[in-house]
Amino acid sequence: MSILVExxxxxxxxTFTYLVSCRLTKTAxxxxxxxxxxxxSGVLSFKTANDIxxxxxxNELxxxxxxxxxxxxxxITAASYIKQQLxxxxxxxxxxxxxxTQVQQHFSRLYDIDMPCDGSQFERLFNDNEHFMLGELRVTVIATPGHTPDSVCYLVEGNLFVGDTFFMPDSGTxxxxxxxxxxxQLYDSLQRILALPDQTTLWMCHDYQPNGRQLANRTTVAQQRKNNIHLQSTEQDYISTRQTRDASLNVPALLHPAxxxxxxxxxxxxxQHNAQRYLTIPLTVLL
Structure with missing residues (x-):
């Protein structure tokens, strides 16, 4: 195969970051x-990005x-930093x-950020089923809303990079x-992924290693269909279980800065005028 996944x-x-390259052309x-x-401390640094x-x-990619x-x-994404460094x-x-753009509109209001909400911070905004070429490899973008409205997965050569849709089967969704x-919406997106060929490799964006098991980052459609702990009953059961579980979850530690x-x-x-940059935290006061 001409694809290399690292x-x-x-x-x-x-979080897993994936570097996907075409062996024939060295494009990635x-x-x-x-x-x-x-x-x-509020210190933002880029050792992880610099390693990549x-x-x-x-590797001359x-x-x-x-x-x-x-x-x-x-x-926090390192996307703009990496682009600038290269x-x-x-x-x-x-x-x-x-x-x-929908996500930008909501959160720019919440954080009172004066910014364009047209996606212009990116060079390309993908719609569902759009394609692009990576060397000799054809990449298909699959819209998978549910976790967030803007969620997408990337399918290339029988490999699907699932973002925050699936976790490993023992962690659910x-x-x-x-x-x-x-x-x-997430249930529908998951079913769309499960309709792919059984042998399709699913690459996880996160693994939280439940019960201290070894780190893992890939599975298959067949394994998710058979073993995913959140998908062993009806659609309504999934929705009810998901909503109940979500109500018990803590806010992500980096939610506001991220x-x-x-x-x-x-x-x-x-x-700002004092030569400092700021991220804000909305304050909720409980009396």
């Missing part, structure tokens, strides 16, 4: 990159795409699902309680 695990957020795409962020940049250079599966709430030597384009999320950065493809906030 994964990089970010321990802090339990990077899916769901991660920056390093210390929430207590070094790997790209060392040409990075053409930096892709997001959605605007994540649990880590500069003119790599013609990489930032891209995500077209419904990012993603939460649906973010703005614009829907357990019904969303503010990620709806802008990882671009930094503007410098």
């Amino acid at each position: 994964s990089f695990f970010h321990q802090q957020s339990a 795409m990077l899916i769901d990159s991660v920056a390093d962020f210390n929430v207590a 940049i070094h790997h790209i250079a060392e 040409i990075l053409e795409w930096i892709l997001e599966s959605h605007a994540h709430a649990d880590h 500069g003119s030597s790599h013609p990489c384009k930032l891209a995500t699902g077209s419904k990012i 993603a939460r649906c309680d973010f703005p614009g999320g829907s357990a019904k 969303i503010q950065m990620n709806i802008r493809a990882g671009q930094l906030p503007q410098v």
Whole structure:
């Protein structure tokens, strides 16, 4: 096969970043990159991203795409940083699902951010079933709303990069309680994925290692259909179980900084008059 899939695990957020390349042409795409962020100190750094940049250079790859599966709430993307660091030597384009505009509109109001909400922070916004070429490889974008409205998966050569739809079978599926999320929509998206050929490899964006099991990041459609703990009964049971579970979950630790950065493809906030950049936290007062 002409496809090569390499994964990089970010321990802090339990996130997998994927570097997918065409062996024939050495062209590559990077899916769901991660920056390093210390929430207590407010320090944003890029060691994880720099390791990937070094790997790209060392293997003489040409990075053409930096892709997001959605605007994540649990880590800050390194997309804009990587694009800036690679500069003119790599013609990489930032891209995500077209419904990012809906997410931008909601969260720019919540955080009072003065920003365009037309997706212009990205060079390409994908609609459902759009295709693009990565060297000799044909990549299909599949819209998978439910976790968030803008969620998409990337299908290439029998490999599906699922973003936050599926987890490993013993962890079930993603939460649906973010703005614009829907357990019904996610169920439909999951069924669409399960309609792919049994042997399709599903690459996870996260693994939380339940019960301390070994880290894992891939499974198949057949394995998910047979073993996923959230999909062993009816659609209504799934929706009810998902909604009940979501109501008990904590807010992601990096929700506020991550969303503010990620709806802008990882671009930094503007410098203020005191030469400092700020991310904001909406305050809810309980008396």
